[in-house]
Amino acid sequence: xxxxxxxxxxxxxxxxxxxxIVFLYPKHIVIYGVLIHHFWIGLSLILITIxxxxxxxxxxxxxxxxxxxxxxxxxxxxxxGSGDFLEYxxxxxxxxxxxxxxxxxxxxxxxxxxxxx
Numbered sequence: 001x002x003x004x005x006x007x008x009x010x011x012x013x014x015x016x017x018x019x020x021i022v023f024l025y026p027k028h029i030v031i032y033g034v035l036i037h038h039f040w041i042g043l044s045l046i047l048i049t050i051x052x053x054x055x056x057x058x059x060x061x062x063x064x065x066x067x068x069x070x071x072x073x074x075x076x077x078x079x080x081g082s083g084d085f086l087e088y089x090x091x092x093x094x095x096x097x098x099x100x101x102x103x104x105x106x107x108x109x110x111x112x113x114x115x116x117x
Contacts, residue, residue: 007065008105014069015097019076026085039078042070056116064115083098 014026018038029036045067053060076096077088104111 002060003116004108007061007112008108010062010065011069011072011104012101013116014066015073017071018070021084022088037074037078038070039074042067042074045070061116068104072097072104075100 029038044063049060049063049067053063074088078091079096080087080090080092
């Protein structure tokens with residue numbers, strides 16, 4: 001399998017798993033009274049992976065893909081105001097996730113090359 005296809009599948013798999021977990025366990029992550037969205041977890045994962053691991057290996061491919069999945073999943077929710085779980089499951093955040101996944105599908109080779117080359 002080509003690396004850019006694997007990268008895309010990791011992103012889609014992550015979004016799917018995160019959506020399933022949020023559906024089954026609708027609890028907020030709160031640390032010291034601060035609500036932590038999985039957007040920030042994904043962004044941290046991407047930054048740590050880029051900063052501390054060498055380029056173009058499978059470890060980096062997996063962790064950046066997972067991080068992007070976290071970010072994409074919650075991006076629409078955060079843009080629309082980060083309400084409660086009803087907003088997370090509303091029409092617009094879901095449409096934005098689907099739209100972003102389609103854009104990544106269409107440009108996956110360019111995105112992969114920009115990140116990993």
